[in-house]
Amino acid sequence: MLRDITLGQYYPADSVIHKLDPRLKLIGTMVFLVSLFLSHDWIGYLAATVFLAGVIRASRVPFRYMLKGLKAIILILLITVVFNLFVVPGDVIWEFWVLRVTRQGLSQAGFMAVRLIYLIIGSSVMTLTTTPNDLTDGLERVLGPLRMVKVPVHEIAMIMSIALRFIPILLEETDKIMKAQTARGADFESGNLIQKAKSMVPLLVPLFISAFRRANDLALAMEARCYRGGAGRTKMKPLLYEKRDYAGYAVLAVYLAAMIAIRIMR
Amino acid sequence: MSIKLEHLNYIYSQGTAYEKQALRDVCLELRDGEFVGLIGHTGSGKSTLIQHLNGLVRATSGALYVDGKNIYDSSYNMKGLRAKVGLVFQYPEYQLFEVNVLKDVCFGPKNQGLTDEEAEERAKKALAQVGIDENCYEQSPFDLSGGQKRRAAIAGVLAMEPEVLVLDEPTAGLDPRGRLEILGLISRLHRERRITVVLVSHSMEDVAEYVERIIVMNKGSVMLDGTPKEVFAHDKELEQVGLAVPQVTYLMRGLSELGIPVRRDVTTVEEAREEIRRLLKRRETCGQAAEGQ
Structure with missing residues (x-):
């Protein structure tokens, strides 16, 4: 049940996408996300779908892994769709009491849903094909220029990598505590909302304690190894672009150009 | 209470890149009142196996009979099973959560549907059995020492008065004295309460002293099963799988x-x-x- 959250969970496989430079994947994901907001009609979404499907295929990660990430946003998705459906003004096609569905609302709701779903799947592709270490390395380099305006890029990257690193650990821990409390007769599933919230206490208290303990241990371990932030730190494996990365940038450029072209032409 | 496992298989994350067969055709019978040591290397499937015993993990295939009833039947009362088979996880102190020790130990009995008074009575009995002093009852469980925390957590399971007590590495991370205390406590419980005890460990020293029967797991299947003397006669085989007599x-x-x-x-x-x-x-x-x- 808890393992359904895939964000930040690496799926090992031997594919082109896995081997790409994390900087390319980060920039690629950003470009893809922006492109989703560029398009306003079905041709744009078709292009985005083709691009996304191509990348997913090349990544060799089973498709249902990416769908798992969607479960977490189902509520947001529903709210967005419902709001767009009933609130957008335009040509009325269906009316009941105070509810009014318009043609524009319908298409807006559809587009918003597709946008949100693609947002999650797009970023899932990145996290599923990139190890957390690579991801933060990439992030640190991509955001590097911001250092000039005193943004603590290294620290942000480190915080991110620690957070990503700990997601699976905390999930595992949650699973363990849940099992331990279930063995003591705890029931996490039945009951009304208040009972359910109450039943979370035996889970959350140990979980928080363990998270703090881990944070404390980690801080100590880092200090023991003389960690003092990013200043003067070098990398054992600095990121270097290879041929396939340039090819990747080319594909990305073509995609972005196509999306802009569609936007301008329509 | 007898537990019988028939051709139990369990596969982790089936159909993904992480797929792993944790249990392979396990057939076992745990008889009433036995003191069993379950031994195996890290990753041999012993922790997975014990989670089957109270239905926390559902076998991919095979059957598990408790007192002759298959627990995988849809009509089987899982909650009742969990009261009968008490499972103490590794580092059980990490599951403590209440404001004081007594309340924490009451958690199990209360989930069984007992009244506050009954639960408290059982909790006090369990705490006395694990040797926790009465003046600790009102303390926060997090203020106890490591060994005390562990004993309090074990009391939390004991208070449910299980017929089978399963303990996963109950001595992990304890100093020699704490280890002896816990092992002595478990052996005393077995004698006094006449309950079936399954002690999971990777240390031969720990179990040899106390148990009547040893089950050795290797790569998800049962490798040896017999009295300590019978099992330790296979010293070469044990060494081959990274265990020792x-x-x-x-x-x-x-x-x-x-x-x-x-x-x-x-x-x-x-x-x-x-x-x-x-x-x-x-x-x-x-x-x-x-x-x-």
């Missing part, structure tokens, strides 16, 4: 190889002491007989 067994075997006539199947320090004492006594009487002549 107790040090005292090695010692006695070494002595025997030096030509000293001691038994080779000794498994506990107590037994070794008796054996050596017997040997010395015999020497003494032989010596006196020689002098007399």
